[in-house]
Amino acid sequence: MAAEGSAGAFEDDAEPTITIGEYIEGIEAEELEADLVLGGDDGKECTYGGGYLKRQAVFSCLTCVPAGVGGVCTACSLACHDGHEVVELWTKRKFRCDCGNSKFGSHVCKLCPEKDPENPANSYNHNFKGSYCTCGRPYPDPEAEKQDEMIQCCICEDWFHEDHIGLNSIEEIPRDEEGEPLYEDFICPKCSPQCYFLKLYPDTIWASNKHNSAPKAGTTDSAAMKGGSIHGDTEKSENGVLINHLNGEKTSDNDNCPTDSAAPEKACLDGSSDGICKLGMNISTNTPSADSEKNVPFFMSKGWREVMCRCENCTNLYAQQGVAYLTDKEDSIEEYEKVAKQKREKKLEQQEGAEENFLNSLDHVQKIEILSGINDMKNEFQSFLESFDSSKPVTSEDIRAVFENLAKKKKQRLS
Numbered sequence: 001m002a003a004e005g006s007a008g009a010f011e012d013d014a015e016p017t018i019t020i021g022e023y024i025e026g027i028e029a030e031e032l033e034a035d036l037v038l039g040g041d042d043g044k045e046c047t048y049g050g051g052y053l054k055r056q057a058v059f060s061c062l063t064c065v066p067a068g069v070g071g072v073c074t075a076c077s078l079a080c081h082d083g084h085e086v087v088e089l090w091t092k093r094k095f096r097c098d099c100g101n102s103k104f105g106s107h108v109c110k111l112c113p114e115k116d117p118e119n120p121a122n123s124y125n126h127n128f129k130g131s132y133c134t135c136g137r138p139y140p141d142p143e144a145e146k147q148d149e150m151i152q153c154c155i156c157e158d159w160f161h162e163d164h165i166g167l168n169s170i171e172e173i174p175r176d177e178e179g180e181p182l183y184e185d186f187i188c189p190k191c192s193p194q195c196y197f198l199k200l201y202p203d204t205i206w207a208s209n210k211h212n213s214a215p216k217a218g219t220t221d222s223a224a225m226k227g228g229s230i231h232g233d234t235e236k237s238e239n240g241v242l243i244n245h246l247n248g249e250k251t252s253d254n255d256n257c258p259t260d261s262a263a264p265e266k267a268c269l270d271g272s273s274d275g276i277c278k279l280g281m282n283i284s285t286n287t288p289s290a291d292s293e294k295n296v297p298f299f300m301s302k303g304w305r306e307v308m309c310r311c312e313n314c315t316n317l318y319a320q321q322g323v324a325y326l327t328d329k330e331d332s333i334e335e336y337e338k339v340a341k342q343k344r345e346k347k348l349e350q351q352e353g354a355e356e357n358f359l360n361s362l363d364h365v366q367k368i369e370i371l372s373g374i375n376d377m378k379n380e381f382q383s384f385l386e387s388f389d390s391s392k393p394v395t396s397e398d399i400r401a402v403f404e405n406l407a408k409k410k411k412q413r414l415s
Helices: 002-013 020-038 074-079 192-200 312-320 333-360 364-387 396-414
Strands: 053-061 086-095 150-152 159-161 185-187 234-236 242-244 298-300
Touching (some): 364 396
Antiparallel strands (some): 234 242
16 A cells, blocks of 8 residues: 555656657647738738738837837748847738838848838837737736736737726636637727627628627527627517616617617628628718617627628728728638638648658668667657656767767768
8 A cells, every 4th residue: 555655646746748740740840830820921021012911910010119119920030030129910901011121220121121111001009119008018918826818809900918907807808618709809898889780780790799790599580680799689578678788778678789779680690792782871971879889898799790781881881980991801710820821721732742752862881870870860869768767968979979879880880
């Protein structure tokens, strides 16, 4: 019993280990995440020549532009600002690389030195200074014991802590049972009045909390559309009307949208033809109500952009509100990441093809030599790990010794 107890103690104290396969999988996951953030950009060419790209990864160099009013592309962040204080901003829409322009003083872009003094269509927020959210804190926050989750508004593109978006509890954020987001896009309270027209749509465009995500058996599509939207969670009162908890507004039991404007049935949103509005109204004359002006966060369901009406009146209103990009498929993060995945798959296919072509170009003796070298390297590393004192750090001398032993074995094999 004592021996078993001792063995258990040693097992508990043992350091966690991972296999080579697990390590490689971890590296591949990190590479995929990087590709998704960078949009598949290999970081070799400045994007300035492409103009104001619909979406790209942007970085702010506080060493060159302390005021935070300049942004650079991936390639310039690597080639021109290595060793500088660089802030990673993830993605920004309609942005053109500033590297080396008038904002950067005497600093000249190494990749594309000929640039206009400024890019007037670029927009900059406090993210470029390294601060985020309504609290203006940096990320990661050096004073925080735990780095809180942050989400990005798809309108202003600022990042917000989940407990700073105007909700009573972060439990109101639509998530599934595993805690994964059920929403595709988030619109912050400051930007939601700008998108008041979204309240004219049925609840199918709004992400629902996990406990409301599935309609009860026997309910119709119309009934399923009534409850569970984050912009107006409702419940039936004793007198048979629905009460919107966010604005206290009563709506008819037959309404599909918790606003004072009656939205059409779901079937009307399947498509618009001949310029007919999906909403069945002139949206430009439908002025926002006092409720619509309230600053509350919006959480939009997957595919909500495809549902938006594209008739002339609605399109003009989107432009007036400064959100015309919402109907552009290439603007969405989902499309940006989809393109990144396609670029990554193509790159991996090219790498595999190059490796296969290389092996096919070798004769039998050369192939045997490569396989023997790989086997020797595997055995040498295994011997090193078995004999190495894990309490000590691995030094450059240790690595050099491994390759010197490999060279000796190769010489012995060939002699």
